[in-house]
Amino acid sequence: MTVLEQPGSYRPTPPPAWRPRTDPAPLLPDAEPYRLLGTEAAAGLDPGLLRRLYGHLVRGRRYNGQATALTRQGRLAVYPASTGQEACEVAAALALEEQDWLFPSYRDTLAAVVRGLDPVRALTLLRGDWHSGYDPHEHRIAPLCTPLATQLPHAVGLAHAARLKGDDVVALAMVGDGGTSEGDFHEALNFAAVWQAPVVFLVVNNGFAISVPLAKQTAAPSFAHKAVGYGMPGRLVDGNDAAAVHQVLSEAVRHARAGGGPALVEAVTYRIDAHTNADDATRYRTDAEVETWRAHDPIDLLEGELTRRGLIDDDGIRAEREAAERLAADLRERMHQDPVLDPMELFDHVYAERTAQLRDQAEMLRAELAAAGEPGAEQEGAR
Amino acid sequence: MTVLEQPGSYRPTPPPAWRPRTDPAPLLPDAEPYRLLGTEAAAGLDPGLLRRLYGHLVRGRRYNGQATALTRQGRLAVYPASTGQEACEVAAALALEEQDWLFPSYRDTLAAVVRGLDPVRALTLLRGDWHSGYDPHEHRIAPLCTPLATQLPHAVGLAHAARLKGDDVVALAMVGDGGTSEGDFHEALNFAAVWQAPVVFLVVNNGFAISVPLAKQTAAPSFAHKAVGYGMPGRLVDGNDAAAVHQVLSEAVRHARAGGGPALVEAVTYRIDAHTNADDATRYRTDAEVETWRAHDPIDLLEGELTRRGLIDDDGIRAEREAAERLAADLRERMHQDPVLDPMELFDHVYAERTAQLRDQAEMLRAELAAAGEPGAEQEGAR
Amino acid sequence: MMTTAVRAGRQPATMAQALRRALRDAMADDPSVHVLGEDVGTLGGVFRITDGLAKEFGDDRCTDTPLAEAGILGTAVGMAMYGLRPVVEMQFDAFAYPAFEQLISHVSRMRNRTRGAVPMPVTVRVPYGGGIGGVEHHSDSSEAYYMATPGLHVVAPATVADAYGLLRAAIASDDPVVFLEPKRLYWSKDQWDADRPEQVPGIGRAVVRRPGSSATLVTYGPSLPVCMEAAEAAVAEGWDLEVVDLRSLVPFDEETVCASVRRTGRAVVVHESTGFGGPGGEIAARITERCFHYLEAPVLRVAGFDIPYPPPMLERHHLPGVDRVLDAVARLQWESEWTETNPGGR
Amino acid sequence: MMTTAVRAGRQPATMAQALRRALRDAMADDPSVHVLGEDVGTLGGVFRITDGLAKEFGDDRCTDTPLAEAGILGTAVGMAMYGLRPVVEMQFDAFAYPAFEQLISHVSRMRNRTRGAVPMPVTVRVPYGGGIGGVEHHSDSSEAYYMATPGLHVVAPATVADAYGLLRAAIASDDPVVFLEPKRLYWSKDQWDADRPEQVPGIGRAVVRRPGSSATLVTYGPSLPVCMEAAEAAVAEGWDLEVVDLRSLVPFDEETVCASVRRTGRAVVVHESTGFGGPGGEIAARITERCFHYLEAPVLRVAGFDIPYPPPMLERHHLPGVDRVLDAVARLQWESEWTETNPGGR
Numbered sequence A, B: 001m002t003v004l005e006q007p008g009s010y011r012p013t014p015p016p017a018w019r020p021r022t023d024p025a026p027l028l029p030d031a032e033p034y035r036l037l038g039t040e041a042a043a044g045l046d047p048g049l050l051r052r053l054y055g056h057l058v059r060g061r062r063y064n065g066q067a068t069a070l071t072r073q074g075r076l077a078v079y080p081a082s083t084g085q086e087a088c089e090v091a092a093a094l095a096l097e098e099q100d101w102l103f104p105s106y107r108d109t110l111a112a113v114v115r116g117l118d119p120v121r122a123l124t125l126l127r128g129d130w131h132s133g134y135d136p137h138e139h140r141i142a143p144l145c146t147p148l149a150t151q152l153p154h155a156v157g158l159a160h161a162a163r164l165k166g167d168d169v170v171a172l173a174m175v176g177d178g179g180t181s182e183g184d185f186h187e188a189l190n191f192a193a194v195w196q197a198p199v200v201f202l203v204v205n206n207g208f209a210i211s212v213p214l215a216k217q218t219a220a221p222s223f224a225h226k227a228v229g230y231g232m233p234g235r236l237v238d239g240n241d242a243a244a245v246h247q248v249l250s251e252a253v254r255h256a257r258a259g260g261g262p263a264l265v266e267a268v269t270y271r272i273d274a275h276t277n278a279d280d281a282t283r284y285r286t287d288a289e290v291e292t293w294r295a296h297d298p299i300d301l302l303e304g305e306l307t308r309r310g311l312i313d314d315d316g317i318r319a320e321r322e323a324a325e326r327l328a329a330d331l332r333e334r335m336h337q338d339p340v341l342d343p344m345e346l347f348d349h350v351y352a353e354r355t356a357q358l359r360d361q362a363e364m365l366r367a368e369l370a371a372a373g374e375p376g377a378e379q380e381g382a383r
Numbered sequence C, D: 001m002m003t004t005a006v007r008a009g010r011q012p013a014t015m016a017q018a019l020r021r022a023l024r025d026a027m028a029d030d031p032s033v034h035v036l037g038e039d040v041g042t043l044g045g046v047f048r049i050t051d052g053l054a055k056e057f058g059d060d061r062c063t064d065t066p067l068a069e070a071g072i073l074g075t076a077v078g079m080a081m082y083g084l085r086p087v088v089e090m091q092f093d094a095f096a097y098p099a100f101e102q103l104i105s106h107v108s109r110m111r112n113r114t115r116g117a118v119p120m121p122v123t124v125r126v127p128y129g130g131g132i133g134g135v136e137h138h139s140d141s142s143e144a145y146y147m148a149t150p151g152l153h154v155v156a157p158a159t160v161a162d163a164y165g166l167l168r169a170a171i172a173s174d175d176p177v178v179f180l181e182p183k184r185l186y187w188s189k190d191q192w193d194a195d196r197p198e199q200v201p202g203i204g205r206a207v208v209r210r211p212g213s214s215a216t217l218v219t220y221g222p223s224l225p226v227c228m229e230a231a232e233a234a235v236a237e238g239w240d241l242e243v244v245d246l247r248s249l250v251p252f253d254e255e256t257v258c259a260s261v262r263r264t265g266r267a268v269v270v271h272e273s274t275g276f277g278g279p280g281g282e283i284a285a286r287i288t289e290r291c292f293h294y295l296e297a298p299v300l301r302v303a304g305f306d307i308p309y310p311p312p313m314l315e316r317h318h319l320p321g322v323d324r325v326l327d328a329v330a331r332l333q334w335e336s337e338w339t340e341t342n343p344g345g346r
């Protein structure tokens, strides 16, 4: 199936509507994931940035550990840890400006926390307290999204709306390797490219969708190779190299901000913990595989770079670890306080105003609560 | 954003799960659509095949014209003509073996007819008689599919099932440029690639989805460039060059049959008629554009080749046209006979057996028909 | 441009014209209103409801999207998060199905999820119902799906004035509204003054279209004209039927419906959607719960059959027509039968 | 492998075990049965219902698919066209929504479209309902959507024996079956002999789980245990409640339900799904149509609130429990009240 270019005497005119719409070459990713740490290029990196990334990684790791521990204590309904993937979480949050928007998936509480969200509020959903514990507009973080890939078109719509209004806003949306298989992934990328919306799609490829390994998820050379099919650049990066992820994402964000349109970044990483605390990862992968990835740990990689370049010493490392412990202690303590929930609130946000039916139902619940002497009943009169 | 390959002293091990899964290069299409007619390569083509293609094109064009005329006479509810796209329709049908399956979209009645389906039965849906007028198993043609792109996963499932059973079956599924934007397109291609199912996807890119032009549908260099993102070969072909479409599809079918997995073929063509008889194409495109495409007509291209090579003379051309007229006359005549419909059949195929509720409803309708002296009532007793 | 075809003063106007005018006026009044969908721009929509909007307001306000319903609704969610008021057109009822996940999991729940911080002022316009000779997938009635989804308003106008007023109200609403446009009423006409549209009292208010005393027909959308005709025909049979047009299924105006049924003591719910699991079940059950001791007979339902929508040549057998409505009314156990069919009494 | 944990003879067995055994037996009996879904292979499903199947029958018979529900159901359609019997697992109720277009437009209609030439023997297993402390999107009850879709059977077992029998029947059916598995009953136990499963009389037959004379509780799936408990508690109040387990919503067993209600004269429909537009409307309306003159009181409904499923910490307020069922029974206008609330009589 090669194109034979041998013009004959009456060679037909080419189909007039046909013109290669974009040059595909620059849209294709390189064959190997981009890396910075340990390469000479790393020498040019801002030491301050590296220290910031490092601090977040160390605290992020501790945060993942503490949240997982809280599930064992019944303080969280469930926790999908990003242990091992912290470089992606941290870099995604730091690549954005204040006015930009982050669209996290359910695994990306850490990115939200790094962006400034109170860690306890970030866990509201997973704690089972309310569906989302924060006002998305406050830090410009969309609610942690559970139905896979459905947050991607939201990011496109928001970025498009901002662009139409002339606002300087980029949206960064995170999705897993499994999530790329959903139709919404495809539709979102296509809308973004057609509208040239300022969106950066970050595929956090951690090798598994629960138990399903990459080979059962895609046959593509990489997820980054999908980009050319939408007419946007695709980039492949070592997801455990915080500096590389940060650089690639920052460039993509800058490109989008400058009107260059969307980009797709695939970060190759690994989920060190099970899918969630409820999952048993030994059913579908070997400890040996986990170990090979532990040898490529994002914290070690960055710590190595910092140490080698004399940007951190043992005291510095200890200080970061202590900060992480303080964060964990604070989280532990605050999560041990029972949240105060008002059951009557169940009827408050279904619509801007309760319907007649909801008023009846609220009345019924109020009466039940009153009969049982439970809280919630008394406030209701005031509504 | 280039990959810097400068190994440092402690260069981190590469992410162990990372290996380029497939070599992307052979999956990428050439920049220009593949053409045969008018090139020297055409000289190697089987004259018999060219004559067959030509006959089908001429009859297909007439069929499109006649069916459109029938809508004006109220004999068809609606007709989405494939005028100008006949090369794709004919080549798709002829690229398949007897045991293979065709999955047409609503515009592809012609492909079904070329595959052997009675032209009148092929029009059942569009006539408003019943939803599908044929047993799909008879010619291995899935029902003409209206919800866009939804037939693509069906093709994948069927081809996969056949492969699991060890049967030698390839499925060829047709979809429009607009249809590629749907999530089902994405999911189907991904499943096909992961399962290495013997499916050929043919994107008939006729430049418009009703009124929406290509530039509002995709920003990709071509639809064929989407293939690499799934890990299957993508090929681009001049959709008005029947010989080229046939060759590319036949190769893809052979490849799939041999266990090589799926392929994506984009045929670049143009819809000469309006979207359907109900559409007013002057609202969204110019006559001048249509004219440039008329100059690249699939029948003219093939007729030119045949004439130049002395494979057809005026008599031969006349004979084909007469055959087309006979087909049209037959179609006209048979379509002027009112179909006989039994309203009671409405309850027969909802489930294998009527539910109690459907029995009640059938009884009600039977009584109504009887009261009105309409047919349908009398048969019912026998059910 | 057909918009301007509606001249000053009360004139015959079609529902399509009123809808178009509502979109135009909403866009003119509020720059945050954006229309998006398949073919809504250059073409003006396959039913021409958005005709002229792209020309008047530009492609950015009235946008031809790629062909992907989940993508359309999903991007609308993002636009709404940023403060816009997207009005989405689904080309036909059945082509809204690909967008169900976005509709159910996000459009209907985002406000609740965020404790009110992120409302979803999204209007989803759905040309719906049959009776237009459409081939498969072009005549579905899917209101039952929407009704079963808390967080959505579900509206179906049946008159030209309501089409305008309710669409304006839908677009102005801070909650998501599924706006069902009865396809076969698009070209129905009423006297209507485009420059002084009647006030429609917001979403959630039913209206008595015809007062009567013998029984109540409860209906909405494309079945309203059927019920009005049935009510006229019923006069000859000695029945004086009241016709209630629900206008919105959610919120459901229990008050108006129940007041009517309490007065008449008998009710028939009429809609085109399939009967089993359709909207009529909720309506009949609710009326019965609230009005049981006023009822002389069970609330009956006249609906489409429990089958996939039939092919055009058979659709007349499926659609509830005047005769079926009258048959149901006849089965409402009028005096003479009452004692017969229920010999033991209660 | 947990399958083998069910030993010979009547033993305590969980619904999860019975479902697993049903899949296993169906696959062993019929090579055309294929299981597919997310994590159904190596992991055995997030609820472990497919545990061991991939090992026993190979990856081609029990397949971990890419993560795309429309793709799963859409390919299942193609597999069914080729003569296989796909059993699809949707990981949770709410994650079936992306597959709605395939379900409505194809799975439910293919037989009808092709005049019976292409039946759709597809089973869609849906772990459904709440009460398991799941976070958002993990506790939906979406049976109303399925009920409103002609062409689908809708089944919901409530006992271990039914889970086995109905799943076998669903897989054997030549029609598509949405098989709703009450998540919170997965680990409920019954005495059950895996090697001699009780015969279950096919899909479409309700069963009286507890005979009674005062009123009928009509329910299914996760609400059955609630109703049984309520019936026991009601004895103390002097009520002898009959409990009807529908087992399948489609086909709907009018006969059994109406026979019961005609006997008792009173009925309460109980389910977890939201009330408005939920399954109970159809059920109540249908009972009323058929049994009006036997009814001493309107058919009442006890259902989830008309809200998106609440967060885990509040779900106990949402779920219909024993008290709400008893409250509804109390409102069935027993002798003394009857005259009070309806002074004029009828």
Ligand SMILES: Cc1ncc(C[n+]2csc(CCOP(=O)(O)OP(=O)(O)O)c2C)c(N)n1
Pocket: A107, A146, A147, A148, A175, A176, A177, A178, A179, A180, A206, A208, A209, A210, A271, A275, D038, D067, D091, D095, D098
């Ligand atoms: C639409 C949808 N289907 C299924 C699920 C259930 N589910 C939750 S997480 C998950 C795996 C996701 O894998 P991936 O996208 O790779 O993200 P990761 O968990 O690895 O971060 C699945 C199947 C879901 N949340 N949404």
Ligand SMILES: Cc1ncc(C[n+]2csc(CCOP(=O)(O)OP(=O)(O)O)c2C)c(N)n1
Pocket: B107, B146, B147, B148, B175, B176, B177, B178, B179, B180, B206, B208, B209, B210, B271, B275, C038, C067, C091, C095, C098
């Ligand atoms: C899911 C879905 N959405 C919308 C439609 C309505 N519709 C029918 S044809 C069409 C345009 C299709 O364009 P394309 O895929 O390019 O095929 P073509 O008509 O050009 O052959 C649209 C929007 C549909 N049939 N299905």
Ligand SMILES: [Mg+2]
Pocket: A176, A177, A178, A204, A205, A206, A207, A208, A209, A210
């Ligand atoms: Mg993953």
Ligand SMILES: [Mg+2]
Pocket: B176, B177, B178, B204, B205, B206, B207, B208, B209, B210
């Ligand atoms: Mg097209």
